[in-house]
Amino acid sequence: MKFHEIVRKSRSYRRFYEDKEIPQLTLLKLVDNARLIPSAQNLQPLKYYIVEYDQRNLAFPHLKWAGYLKDWDGPIEGERPSAYIIIVSDKKISPNVMWDHGIAAQTILLGAVSKEMGGCIIRSFNSDGLASAFNISDDYKIELVVALGFPKENVIVKEIENGEDIKYYRDSEGNHYVPKRKLADIIINKCK
Numbered sequence: 001m002k003f004h005e006i007v008r009k010s011r012s013y014r015r016f017y018e019d020k021e022i023p024q025l026t027l028l029k030l031v032d033n034a035r036l037i038p039s040a041q042n043l044q045p046l047k048y049y050i051v052e053y054d055q056r057n058l059a060f061p062h063l064k065w066a067g068y069l070k071d072w073d074g075p076i077e078g079e080r081p082s083a084y085i086i087i088v089s090d091k092k093i094s095p096n097v098m099w100d101h102g103i104a105a106q107t108i109l110l111g112a113v114s115k116e117m118g119g120c121i122i123r124s125f126n127s128d129g130l131a132s133a134f135n136i137s138d139d140y141k142i143e144l145v146v147a148l149g150f151p152k153e154n155v156i157v158k159e160i161e162n163g164e165d166i167k168y169y170r171d172s173e174g175n176h177y178v179p180k181r182k183l184a185d186i187i188i189n190k191c192k
């Protein structure tokens with residue numbers, strides 16, 4: 001896949017073929033990609049908890065899905081992620097991580113898409129619930145969760161005009177539309 005194709009395909013997927021497991025080695029490789037990302041002051045405060053297939057049900061109850069879809073409570077059993085990567089920061093290395101976790105999450109997602117998987121970055125979670133489910137000590141702050149699996153939904157990028165609604169939505173067939181601003185609308189200088 002060409003790079004732009006990977007980025008375009010790297011949407012937020014929230015419904016999966018839950019019975020398709022992701023091998024441990026694949027999950028480790030996704031984290032190994034994240035290991036190499038840029039890091040402010042090269043402090044590298046991020047660490048990772050890999051939630052494998054047999055632990056997936058421990059993570060799910062603590063996550064909130066698709067805030068704009070008011071009549072959808074998240075993926076039903078059988079369509080849930082088959083793995084998660086919990087991105088934490090080590091408070092002893094850096095008490096206040098600014099951006100590294102976002103770069104890490106996207107790097108994990110791009111790696112997943114390059115292997116025909118997909119996922120969703122999740123920031124709305126019950127931190128205490130996740131920490132106690134996985135015995136994550138107070139030395140770590142949970143920054144983001146990346147849900148992973150083999151996508152079972154069609155996510156369509158829809159270019160919008162300035163001023164149009166940015167909220168994602170689904171049609172009656174369950175296709176998920178994600179509005180994106182046009183290239184010309186995000187470049188603030190005039191290109192010759």
Ligand SMILES: Cc1cc2nc3c(=O)[nH]c(=O)nc-3n(C[C@H](O)[C@H](O)[C@H](O)COP(=O)(O)O)c2cc1C
Pocket residue numbers: 010011012013014064065066067102120121122123124125155168178
């Ligand atoms: C920092 C961050 C936090 C997010 N948190 C959540 C979340 O808690 N739950 C969720 O369902 N989606 C979450 N998302 C996914 C966004 O809703 C999604 O990126 C957005 O709707 C655009 O869709 P796209 O990723 O397909 O472009 C998050 C994305 C980012 C970058």
